[in-house]
Amino acid sequence: MPTIEKVPVNRLRKAVEERMDFLKSQLLKMKYIKTPDGKQLYELTLTELEQIYENVKSEQRK
Template identity: 45%
Template sequence: MILRKAVEKAKKRKDRIIDFLIRNDVYESPDGRQLYELSLYEINEMYQKIKKEREKNNES
């Protein structure tokens, strides 16, 4: 039961990050894989990179 909730929570997080990436015109990884093919770790890394870029641009 606990494991199932953890898996569901991770899937929801992954879906939210994918939605964010798509809204920011990111449709695949730098190596050409589709977002849904990536692990949560990989899409989270892409998410963090975009967030940092946006914050940097806002500071300018």
């Protein structure tokens, strides 16, 4: 079984924060500011941001 490289927590945290910042920036460029239930982008998890980004991106392609 292959071994999984241990990534320092700080590096992982920074990568997650950078990805979240990127997604929030892209969503704002697409004029997406709040979720339908009123949550601001900064209140969302990485998973929620990823899902919304993909949904908004696919809607704009139509």
